[in-house]
Each structure stands twice: as C-alpha cells, then as structure tokens.
Amino acid sequence: MMKLIYLPLLLAAWLISADLVADSHQRRSLIPAKSVDNVFLIRRTMSLPEPGHEEEFIMKETADAVPAVWEFVHDEKGVKEEIDMNTALFQDFKQKRSVAAIELKGCTVLAIISRKGVYMGHYWEDISFVTDQSLIGGEDTQEAIFERTVLNGIRDGIKGPKRATQMSFTRFAQELGDEHVRAFLIRPDRNSADGPEGYPVQWQKMKEVVVSIMPKIAEDGRWNEVIYTAGATRQVLQRTSAGRVLFKIDPEHVEKASRRAKATRLAVLWVETREVYRDEWQE
Numbered sequence: 001m002m003k004l005i006y007l008p009l010l011l012a013a014w015l016i017s018a019d020l021v022a023d024s025h026q027r028r029s030l031i032p033a034k035s036v037d038n039v040f041l042i043r044r045t046m047s048l049p050e051p052g053h054e055e056e057f058i059m060k061e062t063a064d065a066v067p068a069v070w071e072f073v074h075d076e077k078g079v080k081e082e083i084d085m086n087t088a089l090f091q092d093f094k095q096k097r098s099v100a101a102i103e104l105k106g107c108t109v110l111a112i113i114s115r116k117g118v119y120m121g122h123y124w125e126d127i128s129f130v131t132d133q134s135l136i137g138g139e140d141t142q143e144a145i146f147e148r149t150v151l152n153g154i155r156d157g158i159k160g161p162k163r164a165t166q167m168s169f170t171r172f173a174q175e176l177g178d179e180h181v182r183a184f185l186i187r188p189d190r191n192s193a194d195g196p197e198g199y200p201v202q203w204q205k206m207k208e209v210v211v212s213i214m215p216k217i218a219e220d221g222r223w224n225e226v227i228y229t230a231g232a233t234r235q236v237l238q239r240t241s242a243g244r245v246l247f248k249i250d251p252e253h254v255e256k257a258s259r260r261a262k263a264t265r266l267a268v269l270w271v272e273t274r275e276v277y278r279d280e281w282q283e
Helices: 019-022 052-059 125-129 141-156 169-178 200-213 234-239
Strands: 003-006 071-076 079-084 089-093 097-101 106-113 117-123 180-190 223-228 244-255 264-271 273-283
Touching: 052 125, 071 244, 089 097, 089 169, 089 180, 097 117, 106 200, 106 244, 117 125, 117 141, 117 244, 125 234, 141 169, 141 200, 169 200, 180 200, 180 273, 200 223, 223 273
Parallel strands: 003 223, 180 223
Antiparallel strands: 071 079, 089 117, 097 244, 106 117, 106 180, 244 264, 264 273
C-alpha cells in the first residue's frame, strides 16, 4: 500500500519549476548541454540535528548547494550560460556522503535507498510535467516529452558529452536491490494550475517504471510518497528549509571497536526539517 507523508503548511512551499521561470535567470533544456557541470551532489561528513535546531541543521547542511544546485553550464565559444536540466545520480556507501536538492517549488524528486547505495533524481516541473511552450517543437506532445525526459532517464539513463545527466536506475538496480530497499517520491501538493491532484498520471508512470526494473518496490511499505507544499517565494526558499531535501550516509557512524568488529552505519533522509527515513545497521 502506498504510504503518504504530508508535510505541514508551516514548512512553506517550493517546487513548480514553472514558478522559477518568473524569478530565475536560468534557461531550460530538454537535451544535454555541450559542457556540463553537475553540482547536484554535495559531500561532507556526517552530523545530526540537535532537537529543536532542525531548521539551522538543514540550512547548514545544504548551504553549499544554494547558489548552483541542478545547474549545468553551456559553454559556447567562451560564453557560459546556466541551463536547468533533469538530473539523476547513484552513490554507493563506501564513504560518507550527502546528496541535497534545494529550492523545490513544484519539481519532483525520486530517492531509492537501500543498504548499498542511493539513487536520486530531480525532475523539473516545467521541463517534464507542464513543459514550457518555448521547449516544445514540431509534433512533440507532453506525454512524449515526459517519457523522454523522465521515464527513459530512469530506464536507460541520459548521456551528456562528458558524463551522464541522468544515470540509469536499471544499471544500479541489482546493486541496490537488497531486503531493505525503499523508494521515496517527493512531490508537490498541487500542479502548476494550483490543482490539488498534482500529477497523478505521471507519478504513477514513474512508479510503474521503477517497479518494472525492481519488482520488490511493489511490496507493501517500500514505495512512499512525501508531499510538500509548493509555491514558496524565492526569498523563502533561500532563507528557510522550505523546498530542501537532504540524504546523508555515514558508513562508520560508530567506529569499529576492533579490526574484527563491525562498524555501525547510519543513513537518514530529510525533507525540509522532517526526518522521513532512518536506517541503522552493522556491517
């Protein structure tokens, strides 16, 4: 059964990529840029919030990503231009890692977590769900664009000239598919027209593709939806934890007592200030 985790209005809103068009200088693109610099991933050592200080913790932990998260740089004859594109990464748990997404105003984030690694993708609302008209050409349809920019990325990945803009979930499914795997669809509480239904057809298609690759995700409790309030202003997004997602893994949260002993590992996922996932184990 699908598990819904609703985030209170108090935490403020954030996604709708369409919203960002009005107050962002960045350009959108349906295809990889010629020169790509993906800063979606931020690495740092593990730390945890003190009770009552979750807001400061999330702000501090995601601070490095604020200026350029999801940013790609298109370099045309020495003239650089920032371009927004969908991204997806896989990271194993061989070392301490943090993966952060910020300034969500209507976008969707997919996080698939096991005891072996994390696959995280970020999908712009106005690229894939309600595509900006300036990006639609010829006989392209909204359905075809979503298939190409989201579903194909999950299945097969999307290549860039230097590195993948979206890593393929299929490629890492065998490594991720242990008995502890969980999937989190972090999505807005409304669509770009303020419809409370959001994008149920597209989200269901994302789930179906993930399950087709990893059937275990269909088991009760493994697929979870985390709902956040969309529509925060740019000022709120920059000054509060609104629209921020943070995943952290520490493979030695408690160090080995001896060479033969096992270290205690800790993995945690936050959406804004709410902890939505925690797993602690010895390995």
